[in-house]
Amino acid sequence: MTTPSPLPLSGVLVADFGRVLAAPYATMLLADLGADVIKVEHPAAGDDTRAWGPPHAHGEATYFLSVNRNKRSLALDLRDEADRRRAAELARRADVLFENFRPGTMHKYGLGYDDVRAANPGIVYCSITGFGAGPGADLPGYDLLIQAVGGLMSVTGPAPGQPVKTGVAVVDVLTGLHAAIGVLAALRHREASGQGQHVQVNLLSTLLSSLVNQAAGYTLAGQVPGIMGNRHPSIAPYEVYQAKDQPLVIAVGNDRQFAALCRGTGAPELAEDPRFATNGDRVAHVEELSRELARLLAARTAAEWFEHLTPLGVPCGPVNNLAQAFDLADRLGLAPRAVVDGDEGPDTDLVANPISLSATPPRYDRRPPRLGEHTAEIADWLDS
Numbered sequence: 001m002t003t004p005s006p007l008p009l010s011g012v013l014v015a016d017f018g019r020v021l022a023a024p025y026a027t028m029l030l031a032d033l034g035a036d037v038i039k040v041e042h043p044a045a046g047d048d049t050r051a052w053g054p055p056h057a058h059g060e061a062t063y064f065l066s067v068n069r070n071k072r073s074l075a076l077d078l079r080d081e082a083d084r085r086r087a088a089e090l091a092r093r094a095d096v097l098f099e100n101f102r103p104g105t106m107h108k109y110g111l112g113y114d115d116v117r118a119a120n121p122g123i124v125y126c127s128i129t130g131f132g133a134g135p136g137a138d139l140p141g142y143d144l145l146i147q148a149v150g151g152l153m154s155v156t157g158p159a160p161g162q163p164v165k166t167g168v169a170v171v172d173v174l175t176g177l178h179a180a181i182g183v184l185a186a187l188r189h190r191e192a193s194g195q196g197q198h199v200q201v202n203l204l205s206t207l208l209s210s211l212v213n214q215a216a217g218y219t220l221a222g223q224v225p226g227i228m229g230n231r232h233p234s235i236a237p238y239e240v241y242q243a244k245d246q247p248l249v250i251a252v253g254n255d256r257q258f259a260a261l262c263r264g265t266g267a268p269e270l271a272e273d274p275r276f277a278t279n280g281d282r283v284a285h286v287e288e289l290s291r292e293l294a295r296l297l298a299a300r301t302a303a304e305w306f307e308h309l310t311p312l313g314v315p316c317g318p319v320n321n322l323a324q325a326f327d328l329a330d331r332l333g334l335a336p337r338a339v340v341d342g343d344e345g346p347d348t349d350l351v352a353n354p355i356s357l358s359a360t361p362p363r364y365d366r367r368p369p370r371l372g373e374h375t376a377e378i379a380d381w382l383d384s
Contacts (some may be wrong), residue, residue, distance in 0.1 A: 025176035031070035068192025075372030
C-alpha cells in the first residue's frame with residue numbers, strides 16, 4: 001500500500017480574516033490543497049453569509065457552506081484586548097493572512113500589513129478591496145455595484161437599454177481566484193528570498209481584466225461595446241436559438257464548424273452563400289443568418305440537435321438548469337460533487353474543486369465549521 005503524497009500546501013498556515021465571498025472562496029481553494037485555514041469570525045454572528053438564506057441545509061445557510069469547507073473557525077472580537085492579542089499572535093505565526101475589510105480597518109486593530117510584517121517578515125499578506133486603497137478606499141465593494149460601474153452590465157442583457165447582472169457574484173469569484181494566484185506567487189517568491197510581501201487585489205481591476213476581448217476592443221481600438229443579448233461581437237453564429245422544445249446554444253467558432261452545421265441542419269447551401277462564407281461575412285449579416293438558422297432549428301428538440309450535431313463537430317447544447325448541468329457532469333465522469341463526512345451529523349454535499357492534480361488531488365476532510373467551533377483548541381495553542 002502506497003503512502004499518499006503530502007498535499008501541495010501542507011504546512012502552510014492561513015489566517016483568514018475574510019468575509020462573504022471573494023476572500024473565503026480563495027482560502028477554501030487553498031484549504032482544499034492542504035493549507036491549514038483558520039477562519040476568524042466575530043463571536044456574535046460570524047461571517048455575514050451565515051445569515052444569508054434561504055436556502056438552508058441542516059439549519060445552515062448554503063451560501064456560507066459553499067465557500068468554507070476544510071477550515072477551522074476561531075471566534076474573536078477584535079475590540080477585545082485579549083482577543084486582539086490572540087489575533088496578533090495568529091498573524092505572527094501564519095504564513096498567509098487574508099483580509100477584505102475596508103482599507104485602514106485592520107491597521108486600527110494593530111493588524112495592518114506593516115504591523116504584521118514587523119513581527120513576521122515572511123508574511124504573505126493579501127488584501128482584497130472593492131476599489132483599491134487610494135481615492136476609492138471608502139467605496140463599498142459589493143459585487144452588483146462593481147458589475148454596474150465596471151462595465152459588465154453594459155455588455156450583459158437582452159437588449160440595449162436593458163442591462164442585467166450575471167446570475168452569480170462572478171466578480172467576487174474571479175477576484176478570489178486572482179487573489180489565490182497572487183498568494184501562490186508570493187509564497188514562491190518567499191521560498192527563494194525568505195521575504196513575504198503585500199498582495200493587493202481589487203474587484204474593479206479584476207473585472208476590467210476579466211472583460212478580456214471586450215476591454216481590449218476599447219483599449220486597442222477605441223470601441224465601446226454595448227449589449228448584444230446572447231450574441232458575440234466577433235463570432236457568428238454564436239447565440240441562443242429556440243429549438244422545438246427549449247432554447248439551444250450554437251457556438252460556432254470557425255468556417256469548418258459552420259459548414260458542418262449547415263450540412264447537419266439540411267441546408268449545405270448556406271455555407272456557400274456569399275453573405276455567410278466567412279466568419280466576418282456572418283458577423284456582418286448576423287440578422288439574416290439568425291433568421292435562417294431559427295427556421296431550421298425549430299424542427300427538432302434541443303436534445304435531438306445535441307445528439308445529431310455534436311458528432312459532426314458542431315459545438316451546441318441545450319440551456320440546462322443546475323440539476324441538468326450536474327447530471328451532465330456526472331455522465332461525463334467529471335465527479336462534480338465533494339461529499340464531506342459529517343462525523344456525527346449529516347454529510348455535506350458540496351461542489352468539487354475543479355482543479356485536478358494527478359499526484360496530490362484536493363482533499364475534502366472538514367465540513368464547513370460552525371461558528372467558533374475550534375476556538376478553544378486554537379486559543380490554547382495561541383496562548384501557549
